[in-house]
Amino acid sequence: MQKLHYPGVEETLYYEQLPNGLSVYLLPKEGFQKTYATFSTRYGSVDNHFRSGSQPLTRVPDGIAHFLEHKMFEEPTGDIFATFASQGASANAFTSFDRTVYLFSATEQIEANLTTLLDFVQHPYFTDQNVDKEKGIIAQEINMYSDNPDWRVYYGLIEAMYQKHPVHIDIAGTVESIYKIDKELLYLCYNTFYHPSNMLLFVVGGIDSDRIMELIRSNQAAKPVEDIGEIERFFDPEPQGVREPLKSIRLQVSLPKCLFGFKEKTNGLGSAELLVRDVTTKLMLETLLGSSSPLYQSLYDDNLISDSFGYEYNCSTDYGFSIIGGDTSDPDRLVERVKEAIGDALQSGLDAAAFERTKKKRIGSYLRMLNSPEAIAGEFTRYKFRGQDLFELLPAYESLTLEQANARLREHFDLSQLAVSLVLPTAEQGAEPS
Known part of the structure; x- marks a missing residue:
């Protein structure tokens, strides 16, 4: 475990890259009661055209990264939010243009909550039935945002700017695009972008860095993964000038x-x-x-x-x-x-x-x-x-x-x-x- 000291801001960060490729950063904050943890993948709404290793070049429906984030919270045993709540934690997640982040905050049972975070994000559970059910839920979300003036003026501007780059596409996709998503596509995106080598775990708060790092090492060692090769992302050339002024x-x-x-x-x-x-x-x-x-x-x-x-x-x-x-x-x-x-x-x-x-x-x-x-x-x-x-x-x-x-x-x-x-x-x- 490397110790990275930043004298200018008086912070000390601990870093280790695990054998499976996962990057782990710990930031102990002495005297702080609350701990925050984020488990993130470098995978966002713009990553809709890609290839990894020997896989063929793939283009997936718009909104699939956001759809995948929604589905990760469903486990065979039920909703993972209930598990976090029973352990005194508040959990959430979000998808942006270029990353998906799963997180929790808690003042107690930190090790149990960290284990829960690692386990549910690394245990996808997609079925034809739960994927089809989610389409209706996300369609309602898309329709709700279509009537939100702040959302429409914001994405309207990005749509007006960009002609080709997928940054102009709504993170949630469209009703039409999400109905093209199936469990096979979700597993393809999961296996590509949720590989530990494409992910980062960050924990900050009143933690014991040695103890937390050992927990993470043990957790990850019990989950063998195969190397998937380098992820390549492809974007159509963006013309100069805006789509519409x-x-x-x-x-x-x-x-x-x-x-x-x-x-x-x-x-x-x-x-x-x-x-x-x-x-x-x-x-x-x-x-x-x-x-x-x-x-x-x-x-x-x-x-x-x-x-x-x-x-x-x-x-x-x-x-x-x-x-x-x-x-x-x-x-x-x-x-x-x-x-x-x-x-x-x-x-x-x-x-x-x-x-x-x-x-x-x-x-x-x-x-x-x-x-x-x-x-x-x-x-x-x-x-x-x-x-x-x-x-x-x-x-x-x-x-x-x-x-x-x-x-x-x-x-x-x-x-x-x-x-x-x-x-x-x-x-x-x-x-x-x-």
Whole structure:
């Protein structure tokens, strides 16, 4: 077991790669009562075209990673949630674009809950009957989200941006696509992506690292697995430019919802370069658009935004995009005002004093996050699966310069890569803004 010490953030991480390929990371937090554990696979909604080892190239229905996550909680003996609850734990799972994560939090029976987590994720139970039953459940979920304005404006923007890359496909898939899923496809995806060599176990909290690591070693040694070979993922080349500059629908909302953003021209960055891009872009966006910025205050004073206004940035080796906006009384004016502010920043650069203040603020937020085992558990795997280290963010932020932020500003804000997504009130609620 390797001991990895990070003096800058005063954290000590323990790491071991087991013989079956599973990567295990333990982060003891002295004095903390609650323990969080995440068992994650580098498998998300975008992984719909793949091959591993000698397998033929396979394309699977959209939404299958999310479907698989749902089915993992069903065991021959019943619902696994009940087992966790009986052991004093709260359990959950989620599927994102590029990972699926199973987790629990507990203050007691940590070893029993960790064993339960490992065992149920490594014991799939798919039958024709339970798969068919799940289709109806997920179809209802998809239909429910189709009426959710926040969900529709968010995914509407990604759909407007991307032409080929599967990031634009709803994580849950469509009703049509999930009805193409059967137990054989689920086992194919499970056996490919849930191999221990494609997974990561992370435990943080008031734990004894030696005792927990020994439990994990013993648990995994009792589950022999075969080598499946390297997993290859395939994506169709994404054209430059957006699919459509404006996507608009009408739903029952009191105020229009407006999200807009810029699609990156990705260029196969390595993990270190991607980390720099990630932190630089977020710092640049916070300086320009954050709640302490002059732009935010002027938009708020003019009643163009509410507390719902914000931004986010998502990036991977083969996609990247910003999302800006929220509820607004005038979507057209909001977009134009932000575009004007971007134009001014492109001419003059970011304000140096505002940049330094924002940099200190983000460093402070990062350090506070490290006091929350729950927050650490949520972020650790995301960085690791990109070949990055959550505990190396501090030096990444500290080394950022105004020149880098201004260069990133000029690179990211390309009007040919801009898309807008609107959810407008239904016709009887009010006319569409001009």
